[in-house]
Amino acid sequence: MRSARLKPSDGTYYHIMNRIAGEKSFYPFGNQEKQMFISMMNKYLKLYKIDLLSYCIMSNHYHLVLFSPGKISPEEIKTRWQDFYGHSKGHFHPEPLWESPKTIEQWRLRLSDVSDFMKVLQQSFTAWYNRTHNRRGHFWADRFKSVILEGGNSLLRCIKYVELNPLRAGILDENKNYIYSSYGIYKSTKKHPLETNLIKHLPAALGSKSKDTIRRFYQTIQTIIFNASTKEFSIRQSIWTHSKIIGSKKFISKLIKKYSQLSPDIKSSSDICFI
Template identity: 30%
Template sequence: MTRARNQIISTADTPYYHCIARCVRRAFLCGEDSLTGQSYEHRRQWVIDRLKTLQAVFCIELCAYAVMSNHYHLVLSIDETRVADLTLDEVIERWCVLYKGPLLVQRYRAGEALGIAERQTVSEIAETWRARLADISWFMRSLNEYIARKANQEDSCRGHFWEARFKSQALLDEQALLSCMAYVDLNPIRAGIAETPEQSAFTSVKQRIDTQQEQEATALTLKRFDPRQAETAAISYDLHDYLELVDYTGRAIHPTKRGYITADTPPILARLGIDTDHWLQLMRPQGIHIATVIGHSTRIEGYLKRHQQRHIAGATQLKRLLQ
């Protein structure tokens, strides 16, 4: 049975979430339609450009992304500390980048004199917007509605462009986070449209490889790796280890190489406590989609207790993969 979004996305459990949005019917997000020969490749940049705009508005960080032909993956991190530190004016200015806002807020932004009751109303509206700035549902809505309108306008049609709602998975710990990030970054390789991570266009792994230490002005801002935890909000592993992990996994799940390369297994797998056989099962198509929650067995058990659930679909298999 479909669960309410607020039962899946809860920062009390984790700030990390894997989100997937897929086009309806035969609609193309990007790529080329094999029947008509029409190319939609330019739409990949639409997604990147919109994400860049949303990053300047929402207090939600991007850990990983992959823009495919008829769907995209995002791994997102909610930054509640940053949104709590925003002033009222900062909240209003951020939200009004995307939405016009009511007339009263427009008058406030224009510097008009407002009464006490009016200023209180503006403050209440801003607090509603503050909550939305850390809300993944609003983030995804602001992305999907924008892309759908542009695509429908280009196709001269109306109606749904996306499936009824985006899918999301809670990533309860760093094992789950890195597993999901690697899975997302390897999408083009599994789909057969790239041979190596550095050739996987419109993915976070290619951006990390290209930019390494410095972010290009046109690139998205990605959550940083920092094994020393000098940045408390960073991912507490080394970027070089992560790139090795993605490269190893990409070669190991290649259609002509069904086995795994034990001699080249990166140390990060051992540190994460993940068995290589189970890791490769998780990285194969559909492997990561078996549950709405991913994490260590003890974290999953705690999640079930907090949400008064008996079972999560796929949890048994995940417990074998991430122990």
């Protein structure tokens, strides 16, 4: 039986990843597919109260770094729903009864739920891919993996790890940009696609309130690319994909103590990583 996913109810950072079903040599994500996945992701982020901080879509897998605040006001729930589904009467999605506290609570839980967001995104992409390529059956190897991250150093290191996936795959160097990642778009256009979210989250992680935070942070990534022998990020590290929680001992202990239901899911020391 599959274990329950770790989902604290308050603001939480996540590293999300999944791989496509099939042999490792199977690369169904071409440029069209990568761009469609990004477009669908951006579409559903308008509905869900989730901040995207980093993404990288590779040929047979993807990585996302997300933040779920866990809190969303009734007014924002209604606004997000109406902006996404439209105001017209007789729409395919009838407008919920917002006067009902039960309805508000149901949508609050849904729109702040990372699992619900990922389910909708993956199912929508699978339907599009199968229709486009005249195929049937499941597309993803398994349900997506999620790793809880502490803010600060853990968050920053994970973003670097995600953005440097193309470097580890040998398709990125100081002379090439990989445009199916947030870093690649930033390097190509000098405008970060997730600027609003990064300004909200990175200054606190870096201990700085400067608006120049994004540029300084990505300078460190550029330095790693120039010096590709930097082992910390130029080689694959299983901690970012196989752990359940990554952070300081204090953070992990507090998390497990506060959400006692997490403890049964932590089966071994490899499920957590202190950094």
